Every structure is written in C-alpha cells, then in structure tokens.
Amino acid sequence: MRREIDFSLYLVTGRELLPPGKDYFESIQESLEGGVTVVQVREKTADTAEFLDIALKTKELCQKYDVPLIINDRLDIALAVKADGVHLGQTDMPVSVARQLLPAGTIIGVSCNNADHVKNAISEGVDYVGIGAVWGTATKKLTSPIIGVRGVGALLRELDNTGLKAVAIGGIKGANALRTLHGTVSTTGHGLDGVAVVSDIAGSTKPRDAARTLRDTVSAFKEQLQNELQASINVSYAKKDVLTSVSKLLNNVKAYKPLIHQITNNVVTTQSANATLALGASPIMATAPEEMKDLSRVLGALLVNFGTITSKEGMLLAGQFANEEKKPLVFDPVGVGATDFRRTTAAQLLNTWQASVIKGNAGELAALADSKEVQAKGVDTSGTGFSDPASFVKSLARKERCIIVLTGSTDWISDGNVVIRLDNGHPMLGDITGSGCMLGTCIATFCAGAYLKAVEDEPISERSLSTIVRGDMLLGAVGGVLALTIASEIAAQRVDVRGTGTFFPALIDELYHLTPDKLTQLAKIQIL
Ligand SMILES: Cc1ncc(COP(=O)(O)OP(=O)(O)O)c(N)n1
Numbered sequence: 001m002r003r004e005i006d007f008s009l010y011l012v013t014g015r016e017l018l019p020p021g022k023d024y025f026e027s028i029q030e031s032l033e034g035g036v037t038v039v040q041v042r043e044k045t046a047d048t049a050e051f052l053d054i055a056l057k058t059k060e061l062c063q064k065y066d067v068p069l070i071i072n073d074r075l076d077i078a079l080a081v082k083a084d085g086v087h088l089g090q091t092d093m094p095v096s097v098a099r100q101l102l103p104a105g106t107i108i109g110v111s112c113n114n115a116d117h118v119k120n121a122i123s124e125g126v127d128y129v130g131i132g133a134v135w136g137t138a139t140k141k142l143t144s145p146i147i148g149v150r151g152v153g154a155l156l157r158e159l160d161n162t163g164l165k166a167v168a169i170g171g172i173k174g175a176n177a178l179r180t181l182h183g184t185v186s187t188t189g190h191g192l193d194g195v196a197v198v199s200d201i202a203g204s205t206k207p208r209d210a211a212r213t214l215r216d217t218v219s220a221f222k223e224q225l226q227n228e229l230q231a232s233i234n235v236s237y238a239k240k241d242v243l244t245s246v247s248k249l250l251n252n253v254k255a256y257k258p259l260i261h262q263i264t265n266n267v268v269t270t271q272s273a274n275a276t277l278a279l280g281a282s283p284i285m286a287t288a289p290e291e292m293k294d295l296s297r298v299l300g301a302l303l304v305n306f307g308t309i310t311s312k313e314g315m316l317l318a319g320q321f322a323n324e325e326k327k328p329l330v331f332d333p334v335g336v337g338a339t340d341f342r343r344t345t346a347a348q349l350l351n352t353w354q355a356s357v358i359k360g361n362a363g364e365l366a367a368l369a370d371s372k373e374v375q376a377k378g379v380d381t382s383g384t385g386f387s388d389p390a391s392f393v394k395s396l397a398r399k400e401r402c403i404i405v406l407t408g409s410t411d412w413i414s415d416g417n418v419v420i421r422l423d424n425g426h427p428m429l430g431d432i433t434g435s436g437c438m439l440g441t442c443i444a445t446f447c448a449g450a451y452l453k454a455v456e457d458e459p460i461s462e463r464s465l466s467t468i469v470r471g472d473m474l475l476g477a478v479g480g481v482l483a484l485t486i487a488s489e490i491a492a493q494r495v496d497v498r499g500t501g502t503f504f505p506a507l508i509d510e511l512y513h514l515t516p517d518k519l520t521q522l523a524k525i526q527i528l
C-alpha cells in the first residue's frame, strides 16, 4: 500500500553545504527533531558504495522519527535500501519505466518547471511534483528558467482535482517561506503541500531551529488557507459596517500618527508628503537601501510608487522587510505598460514581495494582468476601460493575492471575493499632476490605520505567524479612496476654488478637515 506522506517540510540533503565541523548525520537528526516531514537523499558526486551507505544510515534515522525516505535519481539505491520513494528529474529515468522497476506503492516524484511538465506528470501517474526553481539558488546550476513565486499558481491549478501533491523548491528559506506559500496559491485556491529546502537547513549551524521555523510557517499557513477558503464562502460585508470601520481607521491615523514610508516619484514627493500630513500621519520619503530594515520596524505602512524608478534595490528591500514585519505594502505601478523596463521591474518586485494593495488605472492594471482589453498611453489609459471592471478586479485580486484598486471616474476595489464600487470624486482631480500618486498615499495611510487597529485588537497573536499583513486591507483601500475623492468633492465646491491652481491647496485643506462623519455621510458606495 502506498504511504500517505506529509510534504510540509521536505528536506533535500546537501552534504557539501554543511558548516565546518558539522556532521552530516547530526545535521539530519537535528533537522528531523526540528520538524522535517520527508527526507530526500541527494548525492550528486558520491560513488555507488558511498551513496548506498549514506542512504542506509539516513533511513535508520528517518525510521526513528517515522519520516519517509526518498532517493534522488537512483532507482538502484532506492531498491537496495527499500526507500519509500524516488525523485526523478525531467531527464532521468522515465516514470513509466520506474513504475515497472519499483515495488508497488513506491512514491514517485518528478521535477516540473512548466505547465507541460505538470500535465505529463499527471498523465504518468506520479505521486507528487517538485516545482522549481521558485527563487534563485546557489545550491545548483539551474538549467531551466526561474519560475518566480507568481508563476507557480498556474502550475498548481493544473493539479486541481488530481490528488497529486506539490512542493516548491529553489531558494526557499525561513525569511521567504511565508511569502512563497502565500504568493503561490492559484486563482482556484490551490496551495502548495509543502516546501523543499536544501541550504537553509543543510547549511545551518542550527538545523533544528531552521527546520522548526520552516515547519511552523508551513503548518500555520496551511491552517490559514483552509480558513481563508472557508471564509470566502461565508464572506459578507454590509455597507454600514464598512463605513463605520473605515471611520475608525481615520481615528486611528489621527490618534497614532503612523509613519508612512513612501518610495515615490520625484514629481509628487512634496504633495504626497503634504497629503499624508493632512490626514494626520507622518511621511518619510526614504529611498536608500541601507535604511530599509530600520524603517520597516517603525513604519505604519509602505508605499512603493515607481513613477520614476531611481532605486530598485531600495524598493525590493523595503518590500521584503515590510512583509517580514507584516506591515501594509501598497504598490502603485505607475505607467507599468509604458516600457519593458517597467514591466520587468514590476514582475521582479511582485515576485519578491507580497503587495497588500495594488492600485492603478485601467491601462496600468491591464498591463499587469496581461490584458489586451485596455491600452495604456504612458501613465494614462486610452479608451473607455474594461467592459466588466467588477470581474476584472476580482480576478486580478485572486491572481495577485491582494487587494486591487482600479481607479477612474468610478473606483473598483476587490479582495478576490467582494467587489466594492465607489462613485465619489471630482473631474478636477484628473487635471492636477500627481493626484493618482496622492491616492496611493491616502490608501497607504488608511492601511496603516487598519494595521494599527489589528495590533490594538490583537496585540500578540498566534495567527500572526501565518498572516502576511496584519489588518483588513480591503477597508484600508476603501478608506484611502474615499478620503481623497470626498475631499476633492468638498474642495471643488468651495467659493475660493476658481481652477486647478486653487483646487490643489483646497484639496489639502479638505483632507486636513476630513472627519469620520463626512466619510460616512458622503460616501457613494455599493458592495457587489
Ligand atoms: C523535491 C525536489 N524537487 C526537485 C528536485 C530537482 O530534481 P532534478 O530535476 O532531478 O535535479 P537534481 O536534484 O537531480 O539536481 C529535487 N531533487 N527534489
């Protein structure tokens, strides 16, 4: 009978990576104590006798912890040690031949780098797939392209209803495991069964701790994904509750004055900083990579706006640290469709960190989603927009695993389940430079309010191990959009506003005078 395997933490051995003085078997034992659930012996240079010896001794250790043993590449070794399974690469022994040679019930896993590999693996009847490389790695010279976190979901989708298990491999470590697990979930809600790791465990002087961190992360994530799927069935948002909650976020911002770290473009820096101050928060416009870690600890939210990409390194690091601190990260991919450089930079950023909110106009979001329905014109959109904006935002939110804000005369917001339509705003917003960037600032500020609320409600939480960001980012996005658009309506009606020149300072005034009452009374909101 085939053994049911828990793939949560799949250790692939790496003897050549052991720290000086660390014994291989001691490292394996500590890894098992730390929570490894499967071990694969991978020996690329050992001769047959040495491989056999290592495999036999590793098996003894695995048996002590009731953990299955898989052998990489070598069917003869797997047969000799009566391993639980084998792992085969795309150019190794074909699965059909391996099945004939191995005893019934032997687990067979195959490496997959693209959807065709996965489809073949399904038709060959493998038990699991190893999807990689998901990140860059120094452990092995890669011969296939790096898939990236965002590319894995499409492969997992192929596995829907097959019962096949999947792990990701390549560059996974404690620091990026949660990001990897979250970002790889398919649009159908199919998540990884586990992560396969070499260097983060084998190269550690404390493999027990390294394994424990990874195992806890995977376990917490799996539980959370189950809850998330359940919640998406039962979800319901009432308009009144949304507005009451959004008002509380404004109160939080005013009470705590969170630091809003903005890596933004040099056209709008001053006005975005002023908008932040007007709402009651505190802006910092830092770009140097060297200060990102320190800032991540104290900030309330991070905004990455790449209108003028001057420090990609800073953007990458700031987002990574914000994720590690579970702080909101708002991404404004200004003009992403305009150049190849912007497209590849956006892909790199989104593969590295998990945005909490992505905000853009129709042209920008179409470019991100690879949709031909809407064309971008520089940083603007040409044409009338999406024929079904509600479905568009919902599906992009599922794909990117975050809140999507599609801006225009009507703003559309979705978390992948609910869609919220907002109809506030004044046409003069479109006639001043940087109003879109200020909207990103307002969203980041309200997201900081949502983060603060989560910390207030639940100061220390077991759950925070599995959450990629603390706080309800849907509310943060709604709050930010309402704040700027309602302030614009009030500003445009003022008698002292005679055109865009006087509109802009009036807009800052009205952000400054915004109250929870104005937000709730003037919001034109529909929950779909
Ligand atoms: C779990 C898992 N996934 C992928 C691989 C890579 O296997 P392969 O493509 O055969 O490459 P080598 O490991 O032989 O270099 C793996 N070993 N384990």
Ligand SMILES: Cc1nc(C(=O)O)sc1CCOP(=O)(O)O
Pocket (backbone or CB within 6 Å): 012, 111, 130, 131, 132, 133, 134, 136, 137, 138, 139, 140, 142, 169, 170, 171, 172, 196, 197, 198, 199, 200
């Ligand atoms: C063995 C292996 N296979 C890969 C694949 O892409 O198929 S990547 C990889 C090495 C993974 O090592 P680390 O966890 O140290 O990055």
